Amino acid sequence: MIYKRRFKEEDSLSDLTDVELVDKIIKFFEDNPYPKDHEQFHKYIEDDLGIESSVAEAYVYAIVFCFISGGNFIKSGKKKEDFDEKEIAMGYIVEGEHVDKDNDNPVVKKISDYIRYRIDYDHLTDNNKYYSQAKEGTLQIEELVDE
Numbered sequence: 001m002i003y004k005r006r007f008k009e010e011d012s013l014s015d016l017t018d019v020e021l022v023d024k025i026i027k028f029f030e031d032n033p034y035p036k037d038h039e040q041f042h043k044y045i046e047d048d049l050g051i052e053s054s055v056a057e058a059y060v061y062a063i064v065f066c067f068i069s070g071g072n073f074i075k076s077g078k079k080k081e082d083f084d085e086k087e088i089a090m091g092y093i094v095e096g097e098h099v100d101k102d103n104d105n106p107v108v109k110k111i112s113d114y115i116r117y118r119i120d121y122d123h124l125t126d127n128n129k130y131y132s133q134a135k136e137g138t139l140q141i142e143e144l145v146d147e
Contacts, residue, residue: 016062024049025059033100034108073121080117083124090131091120 028035028044035041045056080088098119099112123130133139 016059018059021049021051021056021059022063025056025063067115067118071118071122072125073118076125078121078125080121083121083128087124087129087131088117088120090135091123092116094131094134095119 028041032040032044041056042053045051045053049056095116096112099115100108101112101116103109103112127133127139130139
């Protein structure tokens with residue numbers, strides 16, 4: 001199945017216009033990993049920022065949606081079976097830098113695994129030998145960048 005845009009301008013995404021709120025939400029999560037919803041996040045949103053929590057939640061959903069539905073892997077329609085298992089394994093190790101890989105909580109581990117593989121598959125979609133070439137020092141980044 002080829003990637004299809006899930007939000008259209010008439011959808012709720014068109015109501016999101018406060019780019020500064022995105023920065024504040026991301027900063028909140030950077031400063032408060034694994035917050036308690038009503039004790040921390042809603043308190044911050046409602047008390048500190050004076051914004052209704054339902055508004056902020058729409059922004060959080062948009063942030064999550066952009067990650068889950070974006071990237072070249074999703075847009076390509078490829079499947080993990082389309083990639084070499086050795087490349088996937090190398091990528092999984094390398095992309096551990098982007099996640100909380102030392103957390104033993106099974107939910108955090110599952111989310112971290114998802115993120116690692118998504119980054120891995122995005123790179124492999126662009127270049128099916130991305131990790132081998134990076135390891136060998138022969139990866140040409142300019143080939144991957146649209147000018």
